[in-house]
Amino acid sequence: MKFFGSSVALGVAVLGTVLWSQGTAGNAAGVFPYQDDAAVARGEVIYQDNCASCHGDQLQGEANWRERDEEGYLPAPPHNASGHTWHHADQQLLTITRKGTAALVGNGYRSRMEGYEDVLSEADLLAVFAYIKSTWPAEVIARHNEINKQAEN
DSSP: OOHHHHHHHHHHHHHHHHHHHHHHHHTTSSSTTTTOHHHHHHHHHHHHHHHHHHHTSSSOOOTTTTTTTTOOOOOOOOOOOTTGGGGGHHHHHHHHHHHHHHHHHHOOOSOBOOTTTTTTTTHHHHHHHHHHHSSOOOOHHHHHHHHHHHHOO
């Protein structure tokens, strides 16, 4: 009976560890469903309709996106692997997109990136970022997943 009790306890501990590690791995990847083909396809359509006019139809961003224009604004950055989108955790990207860059940065910061919380639903935003993330090379996705993991801690 003692052996049976120890075996059950060990089994529960192993199962708990497996379930915990799977949950952690899922969270480390973030909240963008970039491996869901339907979400990615839907996100591409939403991106083209709402984001491509500034960020480019191929995610390439505007020219000279790191240099302020004559009015003092930074051009729209690319969302492909050459940009800095993947340098930010999912929740920060969602906040920037919901509220707009100026609202997030504050202190009089000026940006043409307006908030989309009254334009796109949460599901739409997740789909757009699923599309964006799905285009990144595996090594960039891995680095972005690590950023998400660090943001959770």
